[in-house]
Amino acid sequence: MTIELDFTHDPKATSWVESANGHPDFPVQNLPFGCFSKDGKNPWGCVAIGDFVLDLRKLADTLDVGDTRKILHYAAQSTLNGLFRIPGGASKLRQRLFELLTDEAHRALVEPCLVPMAEVHMHLPFDIHDYTDFYTGIHHATNIGKLFRPDNPLLPNYKYVPIGYHGRSSSIRVSGVPVKRPSGQTMAPDADEPSFGPSKRLDYELEMAIWVGQGNELGEPIPIGEASSHIAGISILNDWSARDLQAWEYQPLGPFLAKNFHSTVSPWVVTMDALAPFRVAQPPRPEGDPAPLPYLLDADDQAHGALDVQMEVYISTAKMREAGDAPHKLSSGPMTAMYWTMAQLVAHHAVGGCNLQPGDLLGTGTLTSGEEGGEGSLIELSKGGKQPITLPNGETRTFLEDGDEVIMTAFAEKDGFARIGLGECRAVIVG
Template structure:
């Protein structure tokens, strides 16, 4: 597991003034992303306070050497895929040299910074494949109760890290419009399905996991080596059309109800940045089966989980017009993952499936056990039966056009600086495809 070092020192300060005390991007974070500024093509950068450090410009100024320079050279195509493929060594070297370059006692290079507000963020990598897991046990239990009140969890849940293959082409970074999807719906009150705009649009509070070095087809990744195949983390909102999903998911699972859009935060928070926030995997409740041997590793159980706070807020069009702040819908944490990220990677590749640099994994919705920490409106509104009342007086069963949903993530631990993931936001727009009956 990645260890803490001088780059995590909470007393570190930067000559980039906005980084000092920044809620997301102090010098202790240094997440990687792809941005464009002015006439420049997309290029690699690092978030530092309210600025973006232009990595190709840093390389051109000959301020990087060795593996750190190699890491930036690998981003020449305007993606992080090549850097992700290099693994932890060059990534760690880049972090170490950038920390020294940006430290308060270093020579300032303001010409290497771009104001984040003036930049456009892009997907960090070419996403070849996207897989969504279901490791949030409280969400799995809550949703299962709607269909199987007496037996909400299916027998395989505590043995298998459940997942399904999603659609990589529709993954977008924060701010992309959330166009209400159309599809077939058949509520229990209707005898035949109809086609039209989704009636039960929902969000899902998830973490995203970026794959670094991959594996060859037919060569599984052992759980004890899985951490070395992880390049970083982001926030992920896997928007869901619940009514479309309820009709189409039998017998093969999610399809069009999920593939219309998934929103990610644009910055890749590295495993090195998250080293101080690793925790033991919470013990399983008495009576739960132990993981099968191919999913069990002592080091992973000791430090394979994370302490990351996850929040979801809503701000309707009316709330924005009235100047009302966002309203919290749920506050949860990654402690509620029944399986670790390493177990997800190990299981994904256990049949010989090859993972590649830039592949994206979703954790599934990470709800807390209490209602204040639910990670979807499906849970908050009890499948629409108990609408939530907002500060504006409006109520919501599911999302309406104009609603703005934001996911917020912070890693906190006493004795270390708090770091964040940046924005993961989307505003619902009306359906664009609604053919006449």
């Protein structure tokens, strides 16, 4: 893994797009990719800059961008799959766009390609063929394990193998799409047989989405030392969970209806180039934990394979919105809560010969900090539903109710660099 900083990371760089300067999410040092439309249909590629999106299709028709012309053509398509299939393509285009957006000489040609963000509809950034949800949050795994196995919360394989399961890609939706409460079978503790009905223990899961860029051929593993180069970028992920459905159905094969009804992802793909200043060492494993097996162990990955990204989750109930109350922060925590690095997830996923493809989504699993106030789900905040949490307006929650909106945000900041953000991942629960 090579961490390279260049002119696009200069904290003193400013854009002639004035709203980008000092923007908490989308300064010119970020330039995340996404797909938008003006009518909610037929999307095409764009980049976020301040309070605007840069229309890449119109840009491609407007000016000669030199050796990035072919790359820009792929970036302007209905999804980003083609762009990230090109080795180094997104990196080259991001650098060229940085030049265009910081040099006043290009303003007259580029400014007509800007569209106010408030006027656009955002879409899924990729055509997602496959979705895999991992379980890398060791503090979350421990908390959940204690609910079922107080004396042995983590199973023996957890510290040796990245645990994951294949999810349902067809039900992934972009931020803002309402979530319909799922129904399924549940088994009450004192019942003789299960009942059917809407989930009563609907929960959110604070996760991050890792997007695959370059794929691999079937039967050809991705070495751990090369795995980072196969990552296109990250977004925020809320992998909604029906806890009561899952408790009944998950043995022996794992989650099914409890997880396949809806997953929400933020629309912006923040590239690994933009995140380069925020690469940090993977937190050391606790004393006594086994070292990763050789195919998962790379010294450079251990030194730079984690991301110093902070995550936050808020709730806004129907009553809060009616009263004009601001959303209430439920918890916050770092992406460094991952027990495994992103590269380790990619390498393990492909080690048996599985062929990853551009646009595949890998979920980190719920990320809990391990400290009070850093819980990544309501089941942890409410101690398994036994201790309701009280909101500022007096409402209480153990799990989500119809009308509740969950809002997740994430950002990276560090002295000497511009803060960059990932935008929002939000959705309202409907009956």
